[in-house]
Amino acid sequence: MHETSIALSLLNSLSELAEKERAKEVTKVRVRIGKLSGIVVDSFVFAFNALKPDYPKLGRAELLVEEVPSRYRCLDCGNEFEVETIYFPECTRCRSVNLKLISGEELEVVDVEIEV
Amino acid sequence: MCDVCGCGHDHVHENRAVVSDDSTRRVVEIKKSLLDENERIAEVNRKHFDEKGVLAVNLISSPGSGKTTLLEKTIEALKGEFKIGVLEGDIETERDAERVRAKGAYAVQLTTGGACHLEAPLVHKGFHALEKQMNGGAPDILFIENVGNLVCPSSFYLGEHVRVVLVSVPEGPDKPAKYPKAFKTSNIFIITKSDLIPYFDFDVEKVKREALSLNPNLKVFVLSAKTGEGLEEWFNYLKELVRRKKGGK
Ligand SMILES: Nc1nc2c(ncn2[C@@H]2O[C@H](COP(=O)(O)OP(=O)(O)O)[C@@H](O)[C@H]2O)c(=O)[nH]1
Ligand SMILES: [Mg+2]
Ligand SMILES: [Zn+2]
Ligand SMILES: [Zn+2]
Numbered sequence: 001m002h003e004t005s006i007a008l009s010l011l012n013s014l015s016e017l018a019e020k021e022r023a024k025e026v027t028k029v030r031v032r033i034g035k036l037s038g039i040v041v042d043s044f045v046f047a048f049n050a051l052k053p054d055y056p057k058l059g060r061a062e063l064l065v066e067e068v069p070s071r072y073r074c075l076d077c078g079n080e081f082e083v084e085t086i087y088f089p090e091c092t093r094c095r096s097v098n099l100k101l102i103s104g105e106e107l108e109v110v111d112v113e114i115e116v
Numbered sequence: 117m118c119d120v121c122g123c124g125h126d127h128v129h130e131n132r133a134v135v136s137d138d139s140t141r142r143v144v145e146i147k148k149s150l151l152d153e154n155e156r157i158a159e160v161n162r163k164h165f166d167e168k169g170v171l172a173v174n175l176i177s178s179p180g181s182g183k184t185t186l187l188e189k190t191i192e193a194l195k196g197e198f199k200i201g202v203l204e205g206d207i208e209t210e211r212d213a214e215r216v217r218a219k220g221a222y223a224v225q226l227t228t229g230g231a232c233h234l235e236a237p238l239v240h241k242g243f244h245a246l247e248k249q250m251n252g253g254a255p256d257i258l259f260i261e262n263v264g265n266l267v268c269p270s271s272f273y274l275g276e277h278v279r280v281v282l283v284s285v286p287e288g289p290d291k292p293a294k295y296p297k298a299f300k301t302s303n304i305f306i307i308t309k310s311d312l313i314p315y316f317d318f319d320v321e322k323v324k325r326e327a328l329s330l331n332p333n334l335k336v337f338v339l340s341a342k343t344g345e346g347l348e349e350w351f352n353y354l355k356e357l358v359r360r361k362k363g364g365k
Contacts, residue, residue, distance in 0.1 A: 002233050002268040009153045021144060031150065038271050038297055087293045088329065097329065107271075109146040116142055 003040055006107075007047035011055055014112065018057040023114035026061040034068040034106035035084075041065055070104030154272055157236035161275025164243060168254035170201075171361045173354075174274050176298055177282035179264030182308040184212045185341040186282070186350075187259055191219040193351050194257070198358060201255030203242040205234040205263050212261060221259075222249050233268035234260065236275060256358055266295040270302075278357065280304040285312040289319055292326040299330045304337065306350070311340040 014026050033039050045063055052058045069082045074091035075098045083089045090097050149155065165172045175183045184206070191200050202223040204213040213225035224245045226238050239260060247254060260276060262269040270281075281302040283291045286309065292299050299305065305327050307320060324336050335353070339346030 002231070002271060005231060005235065006150050010150055013153060017144065017146075021142070023142075027141065033150075036297070038267060087296075088326070107150045109148055109150060111143050111145045111147075113141055113143050115140055 002038075003043040004047040004051075006039065007044055007051060010048065010109065011051055011058055013109075014058055014061065015055050017112060018114060021114055021116065023057060023116050025057045025059070025115050026112060027115050028062045028064060028113035030064045030066065030110040030112075032066045032068055032106045032108050032110055034104040035070045036101070036104040037107040039107060041067060066110075068103050068106045071102040072099040073102055074099055151271065151273075154236045157240055158273040158275040161236055161240050161243065162277075163275075164240075165258065165275060165277070169256070169362055170254050170258050171256065171278070171358050172258045172260065172274075172276040173278045173280060174260045174262060174269075174276035175280050175282065176262045176266065176269045176302070177264065177284075177308075178266050178287060179206070181264070181282045181284040181287065182341055183261050183264075183282060184215055186306070186308060186339075187216050187221075187261065188219045189341045189344075189347060190259075190351065190354070191216060191221045193347070194354065195220040197355070198256035199250070199253065201246045201250070201258045203234075203239060203246065203258065203260045205238075206261050207263055222246055222255060224249065228263060232263055232265045233272050234262050234274060235272050239274045256362075257354065266291065266298050270295075270298040270300075277361070278303050280306060282306045282308050283323070284309040285316050285318045289317070289323045289326075292323065292330055296330050299327050299334065302331070302334065305334045307336070307338045309340060309342070310338050310345050311343045 014029060018026050033041055045065060048063045052061055071080060071082050072089060073080045074094060074096050076096040077091060077094045079091055079093040081092045088097065089099060091099065177183055187202060194200060200221040202216045202221050203226055204223060205226045205228060206212050207228055213223040217223045224242045226234065226242045228234065228238065260274060279302040281298045285307065307323065313320065320338060327334055327336065337346055337350050339350055
């Protein structure tokens with residue numbers, strides 16, 4: 001349930017941003033959430049939408065989530081591949097477990113659209 | 117000044133750039149982590165700890181893995197040598213702060229308001245409360261007992277120097293596979309309640325191997341607070357960490 005506290009902290013920083021930019025309102029916010037970030041996207045979106053009416057300039061802010069798959073590079077054969085499982089992944093070509101994570105841990109705000 | 121509580125620690129400011137501009141709508145590029153606010157305050161905590169020579173240890177496990185019991189034993193064994201402080205975040209057992217105080221530690225119970233993990237701002241307040249309890253002094257070791265949960269706490273850096281993940285034998289051997297993040301972000305892995313190994317299907321070597329395949333730098337301990345098995349090594353390692361902290365930088 002830490003989705004709620006992350007949504008709250010996002011709303012707070014959007015609120016600050018709206019003040020700083022003298023915006024009438026925030027209309028869109030784009031975030032990237034990796035498969036391995038430990039965030040359940042649905043809970044996050046739910047919490048964001050449930051809490052946003054409490055913020056004067058965020059009531060109509062639309063949250064756009066880009067889900068980033070987990071991608072690994074095999075350090076033995078160079079193969080790059082996506083996996084669904086969060087459990088011990090192995091190379092889809094040579095079955096090596098000697099892997100480097102390339103993406104999937106993202107948890108970031110990309111940009112924010114405001115109405116000024 | 118630190119805007120957490122005004123204690124005099126600076127913080128970094130976000131950098132962002134305006135990328136597009138039309139008359140009424142504007143897109144502001146942000147590019148920062150959703151956990152940025154927490155991390156920022158965690159860095160402030162870390163600075164606090166470093167300035168006061170405190171070794172901060174964050175304990176993460178499911179409820180009932182034996183965190184408080186291990187702390188009780190640790191306090192008994194080390195209190196002659198070190199001042200020990202504890203921040204108790206476990207909502208399962210409200211009386212954990214009393215338990216460790218009874219053993220001779222300074223302790224503050226943190227109330228998360230139902231949250232499933234500790235966050236840096238609460239730890240910040242808790243540490244100040246602890247300093248007050250110690251009449252302005254600071255502990256040599258600060259244990260932070262996180263809320264019993266193997267998922268959420270691993271996303272929240274608190275400013276600790278050392279993160280410990282604990283799994284008790286009755287919980288079963290599949291924890292590294294199911295909760296990889298807790299193992300990837302920890303420095304120490306403790307298998308607790310080793311006295312129960314004969315009664316459970318728990319292949320210690322296999323669990324160790326799986327944990328190490330997630331994180332080869334993990335230092336592993338197998339111990340029992342009940343029989344005392346393995347405790348000495350844990351105590352010695354902690355002493356070594358405190359020594360390094362005091363002597364090092
Ligand atoms: N058999 C056995 N039981 C233990 C051990 N350590 C803790 N326990 C028991 O496990 C239960 C939960 O312990 P506690 O320290 O409160 O767990 P916490 O929730 O992680 O703080 C208690 O009933 C303890 O007595 C141990 O080494 N062996
Ligand atoms: Mg406890
Ligand atoms: Zn391969
Ligand atoms: Zn402060």
